[in-house]
Amino acid sequence: MKQTKTLSAVSALAMLAMGSGAAQAAGTTSGTTISNSVSVAYQVGGVDQIPVTGSDSFTIDRKIALTIAETNSNTTYVSPGQVNVAVAFSVTNNSNTAIDIALSATQLSGGAAAHGGTDNFDVSNFALYKDVNGNGLYDAGTDTAISYADELAADSSIQVIAVGTIGLSQVTNDVAAVVLTGVAREAGSASSLGNVITATSGANTTAVDTVLADASGESGDVAYDGMHSDMDDFTVLAATLTIIKTSSVISDPVNNTNDPKIIPGAVVEQCIAVSNAADGASAESVTVTETVPGDTTPVLGSYGVYEETSVTGTGAAMTCSNDGTQDLSAASGNTVTGTLGSIAPGAAKGMRFRVTIQ
């Protein structure tokens, strides 16, 4: 705030606006008595008189506010079949006294999700845990099931995670939205959930009154209802692999490499190209296994398998780029194996090997 003119009237409306935010720090503890004492010193006939004092006091009432908020503002990307996926929420007591907060996590049934998509599936094994180590991930044996925040002190917060399993049949851009709702409950009895806190009805009293000061949250959660809610979501990123197999004749026993034909004894090079669709997930630990036909024999001892780190062409025209490294031990009997590792979205790899026509 600027220092000029601080003594002149600061806009009363502006000051009120500053004070009415629901998510501000909890402030003075309810039940506190604030007493204002004023004194006047004066003289009569040039002689100091006994100072006169005056005072007035009031009691701070109870302001109940809580905030549920997803801890990052992004969707959580998951893979089909992934277990124990988690979205994290912070649960904060903005009241000026300790409260319990009852917690319930629900899954949206259709409708707009938190981060732009539309909810179209539910996760299974859905459960709510206290994120004991605060890493935003589910850690079995560390994170504990939770249904309410117990005796949460003013201005303090905990982190919870909504955990579930993604179905194997989900595809890229499927979205599962999750809403966490917290309801203010009376504190005072540890390890037990207190009653719902309600606003003091009727005329104000000189005792400690209760005011509900929470903000509005998700659909159906209005301001000043003693509850707050927020939404987060899971978005599926699947890897979609495409495999293209091509072959070319390298040589035959008659023509050698000069316009070779596929005759017995000819050497044919085979390429298996694997591409991963863009906008999906990275495919990990990709292994291609090929059993060569019974009337061919892998050329292994001298040629082996080349694991290609890129391909030329796209779609059906993909073929090996001959940039691979030779692997002489990648075969067993009639089976050749290419260990391609990770294929990023939009990228492709391949394996190249040779067979002899019997």
Place this chain on the structure above:
Amino acid sequence: MKTLLSLLAALLPAPAVLAAGNVALESKIFVEKTVQDAHGAPRIVLQPPALVVPGEQLVFVLDYSNRGNAPATNFTVTNPLPHDITFTDAADAGAELSVDGGKSWGQLAVLTVPGSDGKRRAARPTDVTHIRWVLKQPVAVGESGRLTFRGTVR
């Protein structure tokens, strides 16, 4: 108030005999609320402090009167700011502020406090610890007046 003070000061010479002082002082606290009037326009009203939660804007009203039979001079009203209340502003510029527990006084613009970096920084309203008014004119017999300032519940 100021015109009244100067008028009375001119009328009353210093008393010839000492009279016992009898100054009354009363502190009242109100909550400042913005309500809508019949036409939907915002209107600021003062209410008794029945319902007060953090962030509430309060108005502190200090009423004084001279019920004695002699003028009161060097009239100094001092109000330490209650704990849990931050200073907002004073209604009239005659108020002096202290940010060091009442040791030194002045307008906020000239006051400084130790900053977190060891250097002194300009004082803010939240640094105010005391507020006082030193009336330049005597308070005449039967005269009363009102001083106000505003604060916010932490």
